[in-house]
Amino acid sequence: MRQSAFTILTDIKPGHVDAVTRLLDRIDADRGRDPLGFDRLGTVHFASLSILPGSAGPDDDRASLVFEGNIDGPTARFLRQLRDLADGTVDEIYRHCAGHPGESGFDLVRYLTAHDIGTNVFYVARPGRSVGEVRREDRLRTRIREFLDGPEGAALRGQSPGLVHAAIVAYVRGRRDLAWALDPAPVPFLVRNGRWIAGLAVAPAALGLLLLIGRAPHQHGARLALLAVAAGAAAVAGRLRSAEKRDDEHDRKRSPTWQAAFAAVSGRISEVREFEDRGDQNHLASVAEIKPGRFRRITLRAVLAAVQARARLVDNRGSLGGISSIHFARWTMTPDGRRLIFLSNYDGSWESYLNEFIDLASGGLTAVWTNTDNAVGFPATRWLTSDGARDEARFKAFARYGMVRTRVWYSAYPHLSVPNIANNMAIRRDLGFLLGPDETRTWLRRL
Structure with missing residues (x-):
């Protein structure tokens, strides 16, 4: 199974921002009923809807709606299924967006497809792992734990690791709902x-x-x-x-200072912070202006292409530059080349997430965002990758300024971290093999 990503970006009709906001908040509050059908589809890993402010800043009354999906299979098939399952809810949302005539019989799938701006970078922690596999492997671990906690498991206490492993294999083989686990999962x-x-x-x-x-x-x-x-x-x-020297000169003349610019939007940022740490997993949406000039756009595209190549070829085993808390992430340049959107689904809190970026991947982080700007301004950078994000206070202020509240967010497995998923994969991988004593002890500890 190959995962796909779509990033549907649409302008909201003038005067309709409040209506879209109320509608999205209602959908998010009612997510237990699954109004958009994400859970019933069974192919959505993560999805979100956020409202991006106008490019002139928080006071710009123009706004855009960004709909992000991280899914199994092709986008076109997913959008058709979404339209059919969501009982008109998706159409209700997009009636507030430019280009939608507000009439019945409108080809919604064609409209959404036409506004899909794709991704420049699409990172997947575990390529090839479908929603169904992630859930099944989690159930496998749960069933094995139940077996070990039951009467049959009690009889195994004090036995050798090899005997316990063999008993678990026999238990799995004897259950029709678990026997699939003895077949090795395909590796992309x-x-x-x-x-x-x-x-x-x-x-x-x-x-x-x-x-x-x-x-x-x-x-x-x-x-x-x-x-x-x-x-x-x-x-x-x-x-x-x-x-970079021109950026430094511009920064010295910046008015107001970055601290004052950050303080001026503290109220809006407080609203974002109130909703950013929802649970074990969280979502980040942010947008920044790309610095003017052809050179900066070319540099940014080259950096994103390098990050994408690394994500596809090297960082495809649960870690992006040493960061093991990201499930799915994307960078997307808007079609006009003026803005960079970043959307990420990750484990833990925002603070710990940014700290990991600074500690483990500040060079790559700097290479991307040094080509962007906002009222706070990205910290001074040398030679594309040096300094920059290492200025922790200013970088976090820069990141905070660009954040927007995620209005609707969905996760197919909200209780599982990236390491949890990797652990469940390893349980299945080594289930049907004859292991040495040390390997067997390691495997049993995974349970």
């Missing part, structure tokens, strides 16, 4: 081979450069080619550093 191709592919992609360029360096002292053409590569790299580096 890129999870198995992504690191090799990444190495093979880099190797030819590295080899070519080494050959060029080796030939340069002896061949005029090789020297010219090497000089061209060096000159190109130097030109890009010089252009980047020049842009």
Whole structure:
């Protein structure tokens, strides 16, 4: 199963923001009844709806609605099923958005598809794991625990780890609702081979450069080619550093100061903070303005392309740059190239989440967001990846300023963290194998 992502961005009709807000709040309050059909569909990992403020700032009365989905299978099929299951609720939402005529018989699926701006980066902690698999593997662990806590399990106390493991295997094999677990789960191709592919992609360029360096002292053409590569790299580096110095100069002249700008929106941020820590899992929605100029847009696109390649080939086993609390995340540039939207579904609190980013992935974080701006301003950066997010106080203020309240949020397995899912996968993976004594003890501790 391959996961898909859609990011549907629509302008809200003038004067309709309050109506959309009330409607979304009603839907979120009624999520136990599943008014949008997400739970009944059984293919939605996470989904959210948020209202983004106008690009002129919090006082801009223009606003947009962003609908994010992290799903199993193709988006088109999902949207058709959503339309049919949601009993008109989705249509009720989009009647307030530009381009919807407010009439019955309107082709809602075509409308939503036309406004899907996709993603520049789509990160999945566990590629290939469907909603059904995640839930089934969690039930498997629960059933095994119930077996061990029952009379048959009591008789196993004091027995060797190998005997306990064999008894669990026999128990699973004897239950029709669990026997599936003895078949190994398929591992996606890129999870198995992504690191090799990444190495093979880099190797030819590295080899070519080494050959060029080796030939340069002896061949005029090789020297010219090497000089061209060096000159190109130097030109890009010089252009980047020049842009960073201009940012620093602009920041020194910024009025008001970043502290004053942050304080001015404390009321709006307090509203966001009130709803940000919902439980074991949470959702983050934020938007920032992309710095003006073609160079910044090109740089940002290049950085996002590199992050996407790493997410697909290397960071596809439950960790993004060492951060193991993210289930799904995306960066998406708006079609006009003016704004960057970030949406993330993660474990724990916002504070711990940002701390992990700063401690473990500040270089990549800085490379992305140093190309964006808001009234607080991103901290001073050198050479794209240095400093920046390491200025913790200002970076958190920058991130806070760009946050918007998530009005509707859905999780298919709200009690499971990314490590929980990985643990359940490992229980199933090693269930049907003959393990050594130490491996068996490790496996039993997973229960």
